[in-house]
Amino acid sequence: MIRLIVILAACLGLTVKAGAETVVAGLSHDAISITTNFEGSEILIFGAVRRDRPPPEGSDLEVIVTVEAPARPVTVRRKARRFGIWMNTDAIEVDAAPTFYAVAATGRLDEVMTATEDLRHRVSIPMAIRAVGTGVGDQDTFIEALIRIRTDEGLYQLNEGAVTLRDQTLFDTAVRLPANLVEGDYRTRIFLTRNGEVVDAFSQDIAVRKVGLERWIFNLAHDRPLAYGILSLAIAIAAGWGASAMFRYIRS
Amino acid sequence: MQIYLPIAEVSVNAFLLLGLGGIVGILSGMFGVGGGFLMTPLLFFIGIPPAVAVATQANQIVASSVSGVLAHLKRKTVDLKMGTVLLVGGVAGAAIGVQIFAALSRIGQVDLMVQLCYVLFLGVIGFLMFVESVRALRRSSAGGAAPPPRKHRGWIHALPFKMRFRTSGLYISVIPPLLVGLLVGVLAAIMGVGGGFIMVPAMIYLLGMPTKVVVGTSLFQIIFVTAFATVMHATTNYSVDMILALLLIVGGVVGAQIGTRIGVYLKAEQLRVLLSLMVLIVCGKIAWDLLATPAEFYTLGTPGAAH
Numbered sequence: 001m002i003r004l005i006v007i008l009a010a011c012l013g014l015t016v017k018a019g020a021e022t023v024v025a026g027l028s029h030d031a032i033s034i035t036t037n038f039e040g041s042e043i044l045i046f047g048a049v050r051r052d053r054p055p056p057e058g059s060d061l062e063v064i065v066t067v068e069a070p071a072r073p074v075t076v077r078r079k080a081r082r083f084g085i086w087m088n089t090d091a092i093e094v095d096a097a098p099t100f101y102a103v104a105a106t107g108r109l110d111e112v113m114t115a116t117e118d119l120r121h122r123v124s125i126p127m128a129i130r131a132v133g134t135g136v137g138d139q140d141t142f143i144e145a146l147i148r149i150r151t152d153e154g155l156y157q158l159n160e161g162a163v164t165l166r167d168q169t170l171f172d173t174a175v176r177l178p179a180n181l182v183e184g185d186y187r188t189r190i191f192l193t194r195n196g197e198v199v200d201a202f203s204q205d206i207a208v209r210k211v212g213l214e215r216w217i218f219n220l221a222h223d224r225p226l227a228y229g230i231l232s233l234a235i236a237i238a239a240g241w242g243a244s245a246m247f248r249y250i251r252s
Numbered sequence: 253m254q255i256y257l258p259i260a261e262v263s264v265n266a267f268l269l270l271g272l273g274g275i276v277g278i279l280s281g282m283f284g285v286g287g288g289f290l291m292t293p294l295l296f297f298i299g300i301p302p303a304v305a306v307a308t309q310a311n312q313i314v315a316s317s318v319s320g321v322l323a324h325l326k327r328k329t330v331d332l333k334m335g336t337v338l339l340v341g342g343v344a345g346a347a348i349g350v351q352i353f354a355a356l357s358r359i360g361q362v363d364l365m366v367q368l369c370y371v372l373f374l375g376v377i378g379f380l381m382f383v384e385s386v387r388a389l390r391r392s393s394a395g396g397a398a399p400p401p402r403k404h405r406g407w408i409h410a411l412p413f414k415m416r417f418r419t420s421g422l423y424i425s426v427i428p429p430l431l432v433g434l435l436v437g438v439l440a441a442i443m444g445v446g447g448g449f450i451m452v453p454a455m456i457y458l459l460g461m462p463t464k465v466v467v468g469t470s471l472f473q474i475i476f477v478t479a480f481a482t483v484m485h486a487t488t489n490y491s492v493d494m495i496l497a498l499l500l501i502v503g504g505v506v507g508a509q510i511g512t513r514i515g516v517y518l519k520a521e522q523l524r525v526l527l528s529l530m531v532l533i534v535c536g537k538i539a540w541d542l543l544a545t546p547a548e549f550y551t552l553g554t555p556g557a558a559h
Contacts (some may be wrong), residue, residue, distance in 0.1 A: 023457055036495070038263060061328075075553040085542040086550070087364045091313055139382030145550035165517040179254060180299075213495075214258040221259055221490050229486030232311050232494055240318025243505030 021051045021061065024201040025190050030204070032177070032186075033211040043067070043206065046172035056194070062105065063163045063171045063218040064191040066123060067206070069100035070184035071130070074206060092142045096130040097150075101181040102157040104173045106165050109158065114196035121191065125156050133200035153208060154178050166229055181208055181209040259493035260304040266499055268298065270512070273312065273500035277507020280316045281323070282515040283452065284469065284528045288313055288445030288478075289534060290540040291373065300496065307485030307492045309502070313446045313478040315380070315501040316508040317471045324468030325513040329421035331465050332454045336435035337426055345437020350484070353442050368540055369443050374535035377453050378528045384457075385524035392521060419471075420461045428459055437477060446474040449531055456524075463520040 026045030032041050045065050055061065074097045080089040105112050107113065109124055118124050125147055150156040155178065163173040177186075194199045210218055220232040221228045255266040255386045272294055276287035290311055295305035324330050356365050411425045430455045440447035450469050486492040515523060 003497060005324070010429070034256055035254055037254060039254045077553060079277055079551070081545075085364075086544075086546055105518055126467040142550065145548075146552060149550065150546065155437055161379075179256065180261060181262055204394055210258060214256060217258045217494050221486070221494075225487040226483070228494070229492060232492050233498060234315060235494070235498060236311050236482075237313035237318050239498075239501045239505050240315040240320075240508075241322060243509055244319045244322035247305050247323075247389050247509040 009134050011098075011103070012112060015151045016184050021055070021173070021192055021194075022197055022200045023192055024048050024050050025187060025204070026202060027206060029206060031099050031207040031209065032181070033209060034181060034183070034214055035211055036213055038181075040181070041177045042174050043177065044172065044174050045188060045190065047169075047190065047202070047224050049169050050061050061199075062107060062193045063165055063167065063204075064103065064105040064109070064123060064193065065175070066104075066121075066187075066189045066191075066226055067100070067102045067177075068128060068187045068189070069094035069098050069129075069182055071098045072182070073097075074146060078142065078144050078145070090142075092131065092139055092144060094131045094143070096126060098128050099123055100155050100177065100186070102159065102175045103126045104157075104159040104162040104175065105165045106161065106171070108160050109215060111200070112196065113191070113193050117193070117198050120147075121189075123189075123191065125151075125158060155180075159251060167191060183208055183210055215225045254531060255495065255499070256494045257300075257304075257493050259491065260300050260308075262299055262301070264298060264300070269496065269499040270503040271505025272298075274335075274507040275503075277316050277504035277509075278502075278511035278514070279507075279530065280313075280448075280504070281320050281508035281511020281513075283448075283530075284388055284525060286354075287316065287448075287504075289370070289443070289449050290530075291536070292445060293538070300493075301488055301491075303491045306495050307489060307497045310446075310478045310481040310485060311492055311497040311506055312500040314482060315474055316504040317446070317475045317478065317503040319508045320512055321468060322472065323509065327468075328419070329464050330468035331417055331461070332469075332472065333415070334420055334422075334429060334461070334465075336415045336461075337415075337429045337474045338436075338469070338519075339476050340418055340419070341430040341433020341435075341449070342437035342447075343432060343471055343480065344513045345434040345439075346477055346480060347437075348434075349438040349441025352438065356442075361548050363401075366443055367542055369439065371535055371539045371542065373439065373450055374531045377450065377538070378531035378535055380457070380523055381453055382529035382532065383530060385521050389519075389521040392519070394559070417461075420459075420465050422461065424459065432458060433473070440477055441481070446478050449527075453525070461489045463524070467515070469522070511554045531535075 017074055025045065028044035031043065041231055049061065074094045074095060077088040079086045079093040082089065087165055103109065103123060103125060113123060122128060126143065129143055129146065131143060165169055165171045186208055188204050188206055190202040191198050253266045254263050271514040272291070274292045279290065282477045291309045291312065295309060296302055321330060411509055414423060415426050416423045432451065436447040436451045436454070439450055450468055451470045451473065455461045456463060456469065480494060
């Protein structure tokens with residue numbers, strides 16, 4: 001039985017891009033728990049390139065790492081001056097934009113990957129945002145604004161040169177996750193490229209979950225909203241009464 | 253100490269929230285305003301999503317108002333009868349306000365409408381109160397007897413359904429207080445605040461209630477309106493954040509107790525000058541935001557959310 005598995009594994013290993021370079025990767029976390037004192041997290045992504053023959057001459061191996069949070073719809077509004085005051089005049093609805101997205105690469109993204117490959121694998125930040133025709137002429141400026149705002153907040157990160165590659169074999173990078181994370185499966189992808197073409201890719205999910213008290217409150221709020229509302233009120237009234245009683249006690 | 257808020261899904265400093273709650277609580281206890289008109293913009297500023305900020309501060313106001321009312325009940329400065337009449341109007345008004353709010357969201361101009369409401373009401377009320385209270389302060393410091401209490405004769409006394417409000421020392425028709433409650437309820441629902449800063453001056457200047465009674469009575473009415481709002485938000489938008497509320501409450505209830513005691517040592521005119529100044533500052537800030545060229549012309553929002 002064991003022998004059979006070994007043979008099967010060997011066959012699979014050979015059939016997957018025989019002779020090519022493949023990624024063997026690891027993550028420092030495969031799950032992140034959001035606790036009450038969660039302050040953000042740093043995940044270390046590392047790995048090695050496995051090859052059956054010496055690396056081809058004349059081109060360098062490059063590595064691109066992306067971490068992508070679940071996408072949510074977003075409304076982007078633009079202000080303009082009307083009657084002397086600034087008000088929202090135009091808006092577009094972006095169907096899905098990741099709540100967090102980080103790209104790290106061994107070099108400049110446009111040098112380590114061709115535009116075609118970027119389009120195919122949706123690697124660069126603008127590719128991660130999905131907005132179909134919204135009827136607004138200058139839709140691109142809205143998307144740019146979305147990226148600009150989220151980049152300023154540290155939610156979108158483009159770290160060119162942040163992946164270290166040693167001897168064309170070992171690579172590692174660190175991605176800083178901010179404290180205001182949204183729950184969900186964070187897809188981590190690693191691409192190996194040569195001459196801008198993807199030679200191998202790897203993908204693994206990091207489960208980001210609320211735990212403990214955070215989990216309990218969130219579930220109660222969504223599953224039994226009336227009970228949750230009344231409980232919130234009860235806490236408020238008890239706290240108000242408690243403080244009043246305490247101050248009376250201190251004074252008397 | 254950073255703390256992750258389960259519903260808001262952001263991480264903020266716990267002491268910052270306690271401090272904010274405390275400061276707003278002190279003001280709430282001093283002036284009998286819920287403090288929502290201060291708390292809501294402050295929460296936006298520290299990065300709490302607007303929907304969560306509005307819903308959660310309604311919950312927080314319940315706590316600080318309960319705390320404040322108990323202190324006022326001890327001193328017998330709550331007109332329960334007047335409070336109940338205002339409450340009837342308030343709940344009806346809130347129901348109307350929620351409909352107006354929903355209609356505005358559909359047009360997509362809720363933000364602007366809320367800001368304009370703030371500027372208009374805070375500006376007018378702050379200015380009138382400031383002028384009146386400075387004049388009163390000058391009269392009392394110039395020596396001589398205090399001016400006689402304002403007597404409202406004329407149209408308000410010509411209305412039917414008169415009722416005696418013993419604590420306030422008034423014998424007036426129930427129609428003006430009902431209308432005041434209604435108006436405050438509508439505005440409270442649109443602006444996402446308790447409405448104390450509108451009700452306090454309305455009680456003093458329109459109904460002619462004594463300032464000492466006004467604060468407690470306004471807090472009494474606010475408890476019920478904001479409790480209603482909290483449950484509505486929790487069941488329809490799931491936007492009440494219990495941890496955020498708890499931190500604001502702990503700061504707020506302590507602040508409210510301190511504020512109520514500071515209020516005792518200040519003269520009614522001084523209280524009104526301070527409240528009017530605070531109202532004018534907030535008004536000025538919001539007006540400036542509307543007029544000044546913004547650094548970023550674009551804003552992000554969640555589709556379907558109110559703000």
